[in-house]
Amino acid sequence: MLLAQGSSLDYKCGMKCKTDVSIGSFGILTVMKSGMECLNISIKGIVQGVGFRPFIYNLAHELNVKGFITNTSDGVVMTVEGDNLDLFIESITREAPALARIMSIDISPGESFGFPDFSIRESSGTGRFTLLSPDVSICDDCLAELLDRKNRRYLYPFINCTNCGPRYSITKTVPYDRANTTMNIFEMCKECAAEYHNPQDRRFHAQPNACCKCGPHLEFRIQNSKFKIYEKENPVKSTINILKQGGIVAIKGIGGFHIACDATNSEAVRKLRQRKRRNNKPFALMAPDIAAIRKYCTVSEDEEKALLSYRRPIVLLRKRDDLALPEEIAPNNRHIGFMLPYTPLHYLLFCYPAHFDALVMTSGNIAEEPIIHDNKEACLKLSHIADAFLMHNFIRRSRGYVPEPIPLPEDGPDVLGCGADLKNTFTITKGSYAILSQHIGDMENYETVKFFEESLNNLKKVYRVNPVAIAYDLHPNYLSTKWALARQAETKNSSLLTPHSSLSFYGIQHHYAHIGSVMAENGLREKVIGVAFDGNGYGDDGLLWGGEFLLADIDGYKRAGHIKYTPLPGGEPAAGEPWRMAISYLKEAAAGEIMDFIGPTGLIKRHGKDAVERIITIASDRKFSPLSSSAGRLFDAVSALLGICDKNTFEGEAAIALESMVIDRMHEDYPVVISPKDPVEIDFSHTILKIIEDMERRTDKRIIATKFHNAVASAIIFVVLKLSLAGNIRKVILSGGVFQNVYLLGKVMDSLSAEGLSVYVNEIAPCNDAGISLGQAYIVRERIRAGTL
Secondary structure (H helix, E strand, C coil), X not given: CEEECCCCEEEEECCCCCCCEEECHHHCEEECCCCCCEEEEEEEEECCCCCHHHHHHHHHHHCCCEXXXXXXXXXXXXXXXXXXXHXXXXXXXXXXXXCCEEEEEEEEECCCCCCCCEEECCCCCCCCCCCCCXXXXXXXXXXXXXXXXXXXXXXXXCCCECCEECCHHHECCCCCCHHHEHHHHCCCCHHHHHHHCCCCCCCCCCCCCCCCCCCCCEEEEECCHHHHHHCCCCHHHHHHHHHHCCCCEEEECCCCEEEEEECCCHHHXXXXXXXXXXXXXXXXXXXXXXXXXXXXXXXXHHHHHHHHCCCCCCEEEEECCCCCCCHHHCCCCCEEEEECCCCHHHHHHHHCCCCCCCEEEEECCCCCCCCCCCHHXXXXXXXXXXXXXXXXXXXXXXXXXXXXXXEEEEEEEEEEECCCCCXXXXXXXXXXXEEECCCCECCCCHHHHHHHHHHHHHHHHHHCCCCCEEEEECCCCCHHHHHXXXXXXXXXXXXXXXXXXXXXXXXXXXXXXXXXXXXXXXXCCCCEEEEEEEEEEECCCCCEEEEEEEXXXXXXXXXXXXXXXXXXXXXXXHHHCHHHHHHHHHHHHHCCCHHHCCHHHCHHHHHCHHHHHHHHHHHCCCCCCCEECCHHHHHHHHHHHCCCCCCCCCCCHHHHHHHCCCCCCCCCCCCCEECCCCCEEEECHHHHHHHHHHHHCCCCHHHHHHHHHHHHHHHHHHHHHHHHHHHCCCEEEEECHHHHCHHHHHHHHHHHHHXXXXXXXXXXXXXXXXXXXXXXXXXXXXXXXXXXX
């Protein structure tokens, strides 16, 4: 086996010295002239739904190669004959479609059949599984046709080709053929069928191929009688007119409904917040192009590249100082999340005569429930929010997007990681990959659990996953944990299991799973220093952890340090009311003299003396105030002490508002006490008292916020260097939701890297709890592979 480092490509050759194989420049695989007359070739990776078979077909005709290609459940296989097979294989690796990801190529000698030509054969359903292409944003060619008055697909909102359009979300099973997608109910018209079967056409074997004669169509429904005058117009034109009049429209996209309004209309934005009951959580915006985004935010070269990628992600961008958008878009936040249009329908909203610079595009759901993708459900549940609905009959098999597969070391068992409760995702492993699910949501209700099960069943079916183990969080009250334990109980009581079948269940500590998610992305198994800073997670000692230093490898971990425990006054409500944490931290720092220090904070003025004294009393009672080492609650406390945010209307609000106050390139910090205990204990009591001193001096809040951030960074750096020196460990992992703080993450990474340490962070999975499932699945998978479970 040879590994092409530049392209992560595995190449296996079973031709016994008849072919010379080498790794060319930039890691490109090349095959020297072999004289071989017939080869069997199997290619795995993302090679279905990306125009791969048409590419091979045309390449074969160009090089006078005979044979055939077919889709299978493993990828694509072909048998080829000819004199140019060396160039043929080299061209596959060099010229494959941009959306394809070739993971491996297996080649073996074949028996010559004397094929008269090259053909695409009917797909085969045998095999283990294949990777699927995600839905792909509209390509430049389709966009040009969409806006070309002379084109037969002019203004057709579902235009697509082999280079773009829906893929995963319409796939019912593999192989990826029209009969196995939700497009099978739309019979292609004569013109579309001709394109589909023409090897020279861009829509050759484009499974979602359609037009206005034979494909899906838009539907429009008025909810608010105020806008009845637009009912008879073209659906897109009606939508634009309502948005221009300050209305709110629910628009069906790829993964479900968005709720849209004109982002430049303050009254419309306020109305949307009120109707959706979304107090301060930032709205995501969509703009027609990069130039429009630059009116409101600064855009770096890397950020522009991310915005323009085929995924069309939401990218957090720094607000311009002269921002000309309503503050209600992202209150107390220095960033705005922008994305570019990714469907033809989105472009139509911007390209009609009436033009928008930016639209709010927020998720179409009721608070704490999954995004809605069914038309009837949307009209029922969103009727109090939307003035109108722009829908379609393009059936999607699933909500959300298939994620990029994460390559793992070698083949391994099928494992399911159930994730955490906040920002839940699940992860399944199959072969040498981990597949992280789309965003499920907060596991707080029946609807989200059903969405979890729906998405899990879809991915298990498509990827043919049959887990041998299920990993879950240790927190006994997590719904994700209860779901896993319910499956365990069913397994024990099931009479359907054969004597040789088994399904194992393993609890994985929350912060260990955070570290495990980064280990998975980088294929790490050896000892690392893991820093996991987040809101909270259930600890081995039954307390709430959240500011953790772990010495971890695939076999386990040791808790080497943590932030000093501080009471959460009233328990869980403290996470939503930072002012409670401010009192708790001040009480611990002041050693019983809290009333001598609380004056400058304004807490008594804002909440009343009785309320403050009640929280002081509650904080002393462990029955009502569990101990926590949470870094997230520390940031909450400082935000409330400074009077920046007393109540979190969404997770992380206080910390985000505090970060927005930071001054770049300022290095002064506050003192932090780090004890020589085992585990090391980090005490921020002196930090809190120094903050009060600065407040008494009326020091600028931005300076205080910056000094606090620097103090946290300095503490992390000190402890990591101490542990590195003591254990001769050179690899460091930073994970957990607190490291979404760009300033803190950058400061820690830069300093540790300057000390010669290798620093790893989440680059594929989110660093918040959405990445927990990846860590759970990877840890259990690798232990099973190693035979330690």
